[in-house]
Amino acid sequence: MKSVAPVVAVLVIAAIVHVLLVPLVGPFYGKVILDIGINAMLAVSLNIVNGFTGQFSIGHAGFMAIGGYVGAIITYYGSFVLWGSAMEQGATGQLLFVVGCLAGGLIAAVFGYVVGLPSLRLRGDYLAIVTLGFGEILRVMLQRSDDVLTELAAVREALPVGVITKVGGALGFTGVPFYTTPLAVYVFCGLTILVAYRLKESTYGRAFLSIRENELAAEAMGVHTTRLKVRAFVLAAFFAGIAGALYAHEVGVTLTPRELGFQKSFDIVIMVVLGGMGSISGSVIAAAFLTILPEALRSFAEYRLIVYALLLIIVMLSRPQGLFGVRELWDLKKRRGAVT
Amino acid sequence: MTLVIEGLDVHYGAVHALRGVSLKVEPGQIVTLIGSNGAGKSTTLRAVSGLVKPSGGSIRFDDKPLAGLPPHDIVRLGIAHAPEGRGIFANLTVHENLELGSYIRRDRAGIADDRDKALALFPRLRERLHQSAGTLSGGEQQMLAIARALLARPRLLLLDEPSLGLAPQIVQVIFGIIRDINLAGTTILLVEQNAHMALKVAHYAYVLEVGAVAMADKASVLAASDAVRKAYLGVH
The missing domain is CATH 3.40.50.300 (P-loop containing nucleotide triphosphate hydrolases)
Structure with a gap:
């Protein structure tokens, strides 16, 4: 029972967002609500690495890109194979989309392992350098990819391996079916939060925190630090990959390498830092806030970046540990006066 | 031994x-x-x-x-090591620190037993069980470091x-x-x-x-x- 109830809660909340909230607010704010869910997934998953284990990854958008492109290849070229064109399908299309999301997450996790293993064996800032390099290499490679195939015959000829490089280059992957629904976003987002939460509250997850606090002492306690750091990194990459696939299939989004470059990685880092390194609720709130803020400031477009930067400086000066520090929203009530 | x-x-x-x-x-x-x-x-x-x-x-x-x-x-x-400079996990509570001490063990009853024994040795820690370890005094932090090492039995x-x-x-x-x-x-x-x-x-x-x-x-x-x-x- 204990483990089923939260999953049910996630499904109910996702259903409410899907059936009531998004239709009520209209397409523009509906897209903002989708973006909040996707960004919350990215921030919470990055927090598992940066917040829990105290490593510093600044290439999270790279995993998002992998998930996005893998998901898009599966739904776009998969649709050609199954239905002869990339037009959206009904329920079976949704099924293909979910497969695409999960495959995107898994492939991103594999990349996470390959990128993480060598750099996480070392202590210090190597991870930051490696993840930065990874994101940039990936971006350049995607920019140099070939045009998207639009003819069934050409697709048939290129299958199965040839389509991997036909993802549109710098212009982006056009024609990806719009499958992303509020339900899908909030189910995956809810599951991400649930996994992160269970991790933080378990003894196993506390070992992640101990690495951040004092790596040497953690090792002396019997924590296999390298293994746990790699696991945290792979898990984060997995969720980022799913978030990327959700993003790739959003209405009005063209998947381009530029959008998922260093700037995006940094946006996610800012969400984590602002919300508090290690705080899940902080990440969610910061992700929501930093998604809404640019939209709210759109009418003064010229001043937008100034306000944005100013706000960050104020928060960092007045609350350098972020909104919640390592604690959670619900901790504030439980333990008043506890030092964050 | x-x-x-x-x-x-x-x-x-x-x-x-x-x-x-x-x-x-x-x-x-x-x-x-x-x-x-x-x-x-x-x-x-x-x-x-x-x-x-x-x-x-x-x-x-x-x-x-x-x-x-x-x-x-x-x-x-x-072999448990209470390292120099105590090496406590400052942002975690005393309770969470102790829990990490028994990280390698799976015998719940034994862990609870050893925890009680450790807290009996260091009654000050029992009073501060839900406080962040970083807020303890130097002496209390040292007590925590020893208690934590003991929890590995x-x-x-x-x-x-x-x-x-x-x-x-x-x-x-x-x-x-x-x-x-x-x-x-x-x-x-x-x-x-x-x-x-x-x-x-x-x-x-x-x-x-x-x-x-x-x-x-x-x-x-x-x-x-x-x-x-x-x-x-x-x-x-």
Whole structure:
């Protein structure tokens, strides 16, 4: 029972967002609500690495890109194979989309392992350098990819391996079916939060925190630090990959390498830092806030970046540990006066 | 259960920190390593718990070679290390710190039992159970470091400078508890700069000087020897 109830809660909340909230607010704010869910997934998953284990990854958008492109290849070229064109399908299309999301997450996790293993064996800032390099290499490679195939015959000829490089280059992957629904976003987002939460509250997850606090002492306690750091990194990459696939299939989004470059990685880092390194609720709130803020400031477009930067400086000066520090929203009530 | 170190060599880059250190810890004893800064005391402990890799020599525990094993495997053999500078997890609560001490164990009942025992040794920690460990005083942090190490239910406890930076009164309390832990059956290898206190609680002692054992004898004998009194006990 204990483990089923939260999953049910996630499904109910996702259903409410899907059936009531998004239709009520209209397409523009509906897209903002989708973006909040996707960004919350990215921030919470990055927090598992940066917040829990105290490593510093600044290439999270790279995993998002992998998930996005893998998901898009599966739904776009998969649709050609199954239905002869990339037009959206009904329920079976949704099924293909979910497969695409999960495959995107898994492939991103594999990349996470390959990128993480060598750099996480070392202590210090190597991870930051490696993840930065990874994101940039990936971006350049995607920019140099070939045009998207639009003819069934050409697709048939290129299958199965040839389509991997036909993802549109710098212009982006056009024609990806719009499958992303509020339900899908909030189910995956809810599951991400649930996994992160269970991790933080378990003894196993506390070992992640101990690495951040004092790596040497953690090792002396019997924590296999390298293994746990790699696991945290792979898990984060997995969720980022799913978030990327959700993003790739959003209405009005063209998947381009530029959008998922260093700037995006940094946006996610800012969400984590602002919300508090290690705080899940902080990440969610910061992700929501930093998604809404640019939209709210759109009418003064010229001043937008100034306000944005100013706000960050104020928060960092007045609350350098972020909104919640390592604690959670619900901790504030439980333990008043506890030092964050 | 005996710890035997023979001809231990440790290098930090070009620095030769330990030069052929040999020592032995018999079951049920408190053995102390004393010596000045940089003599290699902490390095010896770190080599035993696997935090540094020896470049030569052997470390055997229960006749099992330890050199080369990673720290997380060595803890599982029954050696717990309370590192120098306490190494507590400052942003976690006292309770969470203790929980991490028993990270390698799965026997819930045994863990709860040991936790109660540890909190009985350090009643101050029970009062502060849900406080962030970083808000504890220096003495309390040291107590936490020892209690946390005990929760691994070690057969051999490695203590690195438990008196570091503490008021003399607190040092007395901590050393009283170290003796209690030993009387309850845990073997202890204690590194100390406070030679006076260390020689008082220990059964056997080694004096380290620039990475090598200079003297070794019963603690009471060393405490009475002129050389030790002059060099480490401040008696002229």
